[in-house]
Amino acid sequence: MTDSNWTQLENHKAPALLSLFESDADRVAKLTVELAGIRFDLSKTHLDDTLLPGFSALADETQLVAAKEALFSGAIVNPTEGRAAEHSAERGTGNPDAVAHARELHNRMRSLIDAIDAGALGEIEHVLHIGIGGSALGPKLLMDALGREDVRYNVKVVSNVDGAALTEAVATMDPHKTIVAVASKTFTTTETLLNASSAIEWMRKGGVTDPYSQFVALTAYPEKAIEWGIDESRVLPFNEAVGGRYSLWCSIGFPVALGLGWAAYEELLEGAAAMDRHFRTAPTLENAPTLAAFSDLYYAQCRGCQTRAVFAYDERLRLLPDYLQQLEMESNGKSVTTQGAPLGRHSSPVTWGGVGTDAQHAVFQLLHQGTHLIPVEFIASKTPGHDFDSAHHEALLVNCFAQGAALMTGRASDDLARNYEGNRPSTTLLLDDVTPGTVGALIAFYEHRTFANAVMLGINPFDQFGVELGKQIAKEIGENGPSGFDPSTTALIEAALGDL
Numbered sequence: 441m442t443d444s445n446w447t448q449l450e451n452h453k454a455p456a457l458l459s460l461f462e463s464d465a466d467r468v469a470k471l472t473v474e475l476a477g478i479r480f481d482l483s484k485t486h487l488d489d490t491l492l493p494g495f496s497a498l499a500d501e502t503q504l505v506a507a508k509e510a511l512f513s514g515a516i517v518n519p520t521e522g523r524a525a526e527h528s529a530e531r532g533t534g535n536p537d538a539v540a541h542a543r544e545l546h547n548r549m550r551s552l553i554d555a556i557d558a559g560a561l562g563e564i565e566h567v568l569h570i571g572i573g574g575s576a577l578g579p580k581l582l583m584d585a586l587g588r589e590d591v592r593y594n595v596k597v598v599s600n601v602d603g604a605a606l607t608e609a610v611a612t613m614d615p616h617k618t619i620v621a622v623a624s625k626t627f628t629t630t631e632t633l634l635n636a637s638s639a640i641e642w643m644r645k646g647g648v649t650d651p652y653s654q655f656v657a658l659t660a661y662p663e664k665a666i667e668w669g670i671d672e673s674r675v676l677p678f679n680e681a682v683g684g685r686y687s688l689w690c691s692i693g694f695p696v697a698l699g700l701g702w703a704a705y706e707e708l709l710e711g712a713a714a715m716d717r718h719f720r721t722a723p724t725l726e727n728a729p730t731l732a733a734f735s736d737l738y739y740a741q742c743r744g745c746q747t748r749a750v751f752a753y754d755e756r757l758r759l760l761p762d763y764l765q766q767l768e769m770e771s772n773g774k775s776v777t778t779q780g781a782p783l784g785r786h787s788s789p790v791t792w793g794g795v796g797t798d799a800q801h802a803v804f805q806l807l808h809q810g811t812h813l814i815p816v817e818f819i820a821s822k823t824p825g826h827d828f829d830s831a832h833h834e835a836l837l838v839n840c841f842a843q844g845a846a847l848m849t850g851r852a853s854d855d856l857a858r859n860y861e862g863n864r865p866s867t868t869l870l871l872d873d874v875t876p877g878t879v880g881a882l883i884a885f886y887e888h889r890t891f892a893n894a895v896m897l898g899i900n901p902f903d904q905f906g907v908e909l910g911k912q913i914a915k916e917i918g919e920n921g922p923s924g925f926d927p928s929t930t931a932l933i934e935a936a937l938g939d940l
């Protein structure tokens with residue numbers, strides 16, 4: 441991209457948010473997109489008649505449309521690993537060969553689920569899903585959001601290698617009535633394999649004579665799972681061109697399909713497919729993920745915002761910030777371009793957040809009066825997820841909307857300690873309800889927004905070499921003991937682990 445494009449965007453003197461509404465009566469309509477049961481309101485951002493064409497020009501220059509076609513057609517969009525990124529094929533959009541392959545593998549998953557329902561693995565009540573990162577965050581988010589009522593099995597997700605996590609998860613499980621799903625794209629991740637081995641031990645101690653017969657593997661490398669001891673009939677493979685953090689749509693979603701039922705799982709995929717179609721075909725200025733990426737880039741690149749905050753004003757979506765941290769930071773936390781040159785500008789901002797209204801009583805002080813400018817995202821649902829008095833949901837939504845308004849309008853006071861300067865941006869995503877369909881569309885929206893950010897920055901969002909060095913050093917410590925490291929690390933190892 442030309443520097444002049446960025447310079448122009450960086451030099452833009454953005455008018456105050458309120459004045460943007462005053463000068464354009466249609467602003468809300470222009471910057472609101474509605475689809476798949478979600479209203480995306482970007483009108484409280486500084487995107488205006490200068491920035492929108494400016495970022496559109498940047499999108500053209502960085503060939504966003506061609507990049508989208510490459511993504512959906514299964515071309516190599518992950519050059520460092522020489523791979524396509526086929527997550528959209530899992531929801532039936534994109535490359536027809538990959539779609540057909542995904543259907544076959546989904547059918548295989550469905551057959552196993554039907555067999556489990558029919559009692560082929562005995563009387564099953566619990567599902568212990570073991571995975572980490574992208575092999576855990578999606579199932580965890582989805583079961584927490586959608587599996588609160590009418591859930592068919594008790595699903596628990598364990599990721600941390602800290603044995604306390606496994607202890608807590610199995611506390612209410614009967615090992616005779618439990619399926620363990622070992623989820624690992626590579627089937628080499630040490631935390632996951634250690635937790636899986638400990639689950640075998642837990643079953644044995646609980647009197648299960650053949651624990652492996654209650655194990656299922658979810659992986660892109662079936663031969664590794666078989667070698668580990670899981671029978672081929674219970675190995676659910678997926679396409680290795682589906683990235684870990686994009687994998688809840690394939691067999692990594694097994695506990696979700698099992699826990700919520702196949703119809704709900706299909707609804708999830710269809711919600712995501714609706715977002716795929718929108719991202720692929722909607723014009724730039726009506727394209728929700730693209731507009732959101734413009735806003736992200738504006739604040740991160742032109743206003744120096746190093747973080748962005750996401751608050752779920754719905755208890756069901758409380759794990760969304762955790763999920764987005766991996767999606768956005770592992771995808772776009774890169775300092776090298778796709779051409780292998782230094783990026784020369786900021787990459788992804790830090791994604792953080794929490795749940796409203798709790799966060800209002802903890803971190804919002806800084807958002808309103810701190811010296812950092814932090815773009816905020818609110819996610820709420822029109823429909824409550826409980827049967828208590830409607831006063832609860834009204835209070836929740838009123839607070840959500842009040843925060844967005846307060847950030848933007850501020851309130852002047854001569855007493856500086858009580859002055860709210862306002863003009864602080866936010867976006868609001870309002871779901872009709874938290875359903876498999878809307879959550880599928882929501883997650884796909886974030887995936888495509890992350891991709892659009894990457895394309896316009898010129899980075900590859902589909903690799904993650906930054907996580908490897910820590911893994912390697914952990915291995916070296918395990919193999920070599922405390923010596924050979926820096927004095928601080930050596931002292932810490934000796935203090936806590938002795939000679940190993």
Ligand SMILES: O=P(O)(O)OC[C@H]1O[C@](O)(CO)[C@@H](O)[C@@H]1O
Nearest residue numbers: 573574575624625626629684907
């Ligand atoms: O599914 P796997 O291969 O166990 O990997 C788990 C996670 O580890 C990572 O590779 C990072 O360490 C993530 O990208 C991935 O989601």
